[in-house]
Amino acid sequence: MSLHERTRAVLPSWLALYYEEPIELDRGDGRHVWDADGNRYLDFFGGILTTMTAHALPEVTKAVADQAGKIIHSSTLYLNRPMVELAEQIATVSGVGGADDPAKVFLTPSGTEANDAALLLASSLRRSNQILALRNSYHGRSFSTIAITGNRSWSPTSLSPFQTYYVHGGQQYRSPFAGLSDGEYIAACVADLREVLDQVGGDVAAFIAEPIQGVGGFTSGPDGLLGAFAEVLREKGILWISDEVQTGWGRTGEHFWGWQASGAVPDIVTFAKGIGNGLSMGGVIAPTSVMDSLGANHISTFGGSPLTSAGALANLRYLLDHKLQANAAAQGPALFDGLRALGSPAVGDVRGKGLMIGVELVRPGTGDPGDPAPEIATAVLEGCRRRGLLVGKGGLHGNVLRIAPPLTLTSDEAAEGLAALLAAIEEATP
Template sequence: MRPGELHERHRAALPAWLSLYYERPIELVRGEGFRVWDSEGNEYLDFFGGIVTTISGHAVPEIVEAVKEQAERILHSSTLYLIESQVRLAEKLISLSPISGEQKVFFVGSGSEANEAALLFATQYRGSSEVIALRGSYHGGSFGTMGITGQSSWRPTPRTALDVSYAMPPHRSYSPLYGRFGDPEELARACAEDVRSLIETSTTGRVAAFIAEPIQGVGGFIELPPAYLSRVKEILEEHGVLFVSDEVQTAFGRTGSHFWGIERSGVEPDLITMAKGLGNGLAIGAVMGRAEVIDSLSPKLHISTFGGNPVSTAGALANLEYILENDLQRNAEEVGSYLKERLLGLAAEHASVGEVRGRGLMLAVELVREGAPDPQAAAAFMEACRERGVLVGKGGLKGNAIRISPPLTVTREAAEEAARVFDEALSSVEAGERVV
């Protein structure tokens, strides 16, 4: 089917608010490693990975075979029955966890559900409905997670099931304190003290949880400095508040330097949420953390129809083993460091680049015009990249941050190929060219 015809049918049958990239949307029909093909036969470097999800790459034989073998036996049973792959996956995750002590894992179908579950556990455990989230955060598309998302463009309703206060991360996009401190660590500590102020002035003092992404994903790949997170953790411990690390985008070696994004800060969270890269595209998410918190759910009997189903857990286990056996974290560090250096070089050559940020293979290029966010430039840049065979994403409060997150199997040669395209695309944008 031609893309134009499929687009018309999409608009007729699906919600008008369902976003599509590009002026002429494309259908991806095949993938192999870090390359994909659309329905018209055009080949692309996949440098967004299905929204930071395809972590091991497309059509990985080991993962495909695990899914196929399980699908041939049984597709579904529910948590009312024992599922071996579910138990094995939970055990594997706990063995890799940065959290100490007895732990448990609860499986769900997505990152939104994982964050919903984590908040449920935290509020039950603490006997409180109060939560602290961050400005610029994004925690999901469900009603509850939209209520703790710190971006108005992702909150269609002001209603929320929780009592939420928003702290300021130490970044110029979200903190009015930016620019008042010469030392970035001083800014980080000052913003951390804002969390103390929130607890003492804007809550009852008995907050259930603080939830944060170590690197804000939809917020534009903005990293929370270790000095900020470590000080926040100290303040939370003073008040008995749980720390939830939203690792939906940062887990499994994506950041290169560590397996979990939170590890760089040296902070030990109470709960970790995950999805996306866990299944490499399969619908699966999970909450992992202190057993006493997860076991606090009341009433004591509960089920999940689809959480941890046999196919998803079999595929996720194969994916996790593939990441570890092939040391994809190391590749993310090496190729990501090289690509970031190339991006920093482009920033020195192109006035439209306001900032390059991120770690590993979770990188962002913020586009500006005379120092102000330029979302039109970001849209034009994406079109120019697509025309030249590279797919990237975007984010940020103003929609002007280009998000780059290829599979962790990507090679240095592919990164160089993409960097050349980025250079051409920036020149095209700055020249005012328009791709049609």
Template sequence: MSELLDRHRAVMPAWMPVYYGDDALEIVSGRGRHVTDATGRTYLDFFGGVLTTMIGYDVAEISDAVRSQVGTGVAHTSTLYLIRQQVELAEKIARLSGIPDARVFFTNSGTEANESALLMATNVRRSNQILAIKNSYHGRTFGTMAITGHRTWSSSSLSPFTVNWLASADRLRGRMARLSDADLIDAAVDDLREVLATVTAGDVAALIAEPIQGVGGFVAGPDGLLGAYRKVLGEHGILLIADEVQTGWGRTGDHFWGYQAHGVTPDLITFAKGIGNGYALGGVVGSAEVMNAVPAISFSTFGGNPVSAAAGNAVLDYVLDHDLQGNARRVGSILLDGLRALSHGIVGAVRGRGLMIGIEFVRPGTTEPDPAATLRVFDLCREGGLLVGKGGLYGNVLRIGPPLTLTEEEARDGLTVLSDAIATADAEAVF
């Protein structure tokens, strides 16, 4: 493995991280919710390629759909020609979006989807002013970095937008810490009104928000927060963009889209990751009025190509036919209940919904972030045969986002590894 890692480092940029440092992992095969590395060791995957391998590995329905399309010899035609798989997938997404008279534009990734949504919103409003939320992540391109409220991922201070920031709903620290749901919503609305009144020019284009902040460590405001924001936005004609790249397709269990917990319908929804189950696929769905606002010709060369659209159709059909939203709710409750029952000083918070769960680690007796303890638990999980992710503003949150097909037995197996890893790290902690 060191030979491949050396080659990787020789040709890849230094700012592109690899988990596990000098003991980096090469995944060579997968089946169900398990992957196997180059040494032959098998792991239970609780991160799914950053919440992307949403159905799991080696799924016959998806593989068959892709093989069938590849078998035609047509992997690409561009949107200058009709693409049946793309139209069929767009019809399904438009119907499921909850947005009346919806249109769909396909991209290659969540970053590109958010760029596209910003293009549409700024054209509708004839303004480059954007509201974004602290601790957010929306992508790695020039525009999406500008609206990412997470310093670790903001590689440039330059911006095509005038961005004004709203407070994060972090309950552990900051201005919203330990507020009740009702008080947090009131404080957040007051913050929004103050921002609009003091630091904007009055013609803001849109607010972009993740219903649950992904890279930010699965931080989420109380149900109804986006709805409360929307009432204020509506007074000013400001659009709402829901970044559902990580929360979409039933992952939260309680809802198909994260926005549905808030009693609101966005103007635009961006999506990606899980809908392709590993094939590059993302997009935007929104009202025809907003989607048609782009005043010039535009298209995505590879977005929604026949192969990725075939995969997307198979994935979405599988999600609906197997009620994976319901499974996320049932199996996620096993993990959440089990983790919340733990009593260890290094655990500052367990939060999440469905199969989107974060564990935040702190120095015992404080709210001070402890990235070292987080890394220790992270490494111990791998030793125990479990792959998890990391995140959070301070690098102190374990991110759990398994495939939505996770079984109850697998959830309990993973919970055992997590519990043992946390107990070990807690015993090693210096009080």
């Protein structure tokens, strides 16, 4: 049996695989990976925005090997130097809290568990199970995070521990407010938020939002929208959770965190993916007054393990020392400009920031916004693979290309990947 056949025989049928003939990634180096047949690919997806700096980054592999030679696991019941050092570094760059209410960090094994922990903090502190979320959002695959995910493709059940209310603002291209200026769009979304709150009985615990929606197809509202929301939320004492699982660590180029484009500071920040560079790492950042509010014992068996913390700390230090946020800002424009200059009738929208780029594909001749074309997106995915390029796919309709290479991307690699991507789009366009 092939590895594909063995996978389907022993793993769930709902476990998605890319490509008609799925590939086994065997090794990686820098921005490239090789499959088990020896084929080389330029990686523009990074294991879903997770290989943030580079494949097999020597600083990370050495930190992991050194730590593995000492102790791999202990749990949070024991003092853990790598975990504390990582938490200190994250708190320092978080932008959360202040001198009178400093930031604290709780580490988890994933972004899903980070959002779980944030929801626990907010609902416990506010004594409420009511949550506001954005339409088209995705926050994880657990029972509680599925309950606040505003995307039917990722919501297999209507059962929920929360009462969730969805508001506008997650995307502009297919919004009922499309065509409005940024200022008018923000005003319309704020009015929608106020209307929803007028209809909610009791206190709402929190509003959770991705500054740029990941699984939703790299969509967002205008800069300043979440800040305008924050003014309304604070009138009513509602906590704001910024889900930075995909937008954090400088990927947008212009800021270290996605929320920094809003003009306001969230009450809670969640993170994961890129910080571990492939290691299982996530977490929550909040001021002491919020983080210490739980009234019961709480631990994590695997969160902040010595091994993952050592690797994540080396990764974060590398990112800061080598100014990779600035590199994202420098390399992104060439990709945006090239995609927008293509002028393909199949490209309905090119959006995002830095090295987080979404390309919405539509059926030519179906107006603006055009009808979603998931079949074209699938054809482009396959065409990129044949040309030695790996990209992602997402969006509510499965018609958005997701482009997010490691932040060490060079200008030559950006040009190489762009050429393959443009050729694949032209080939797939009817």
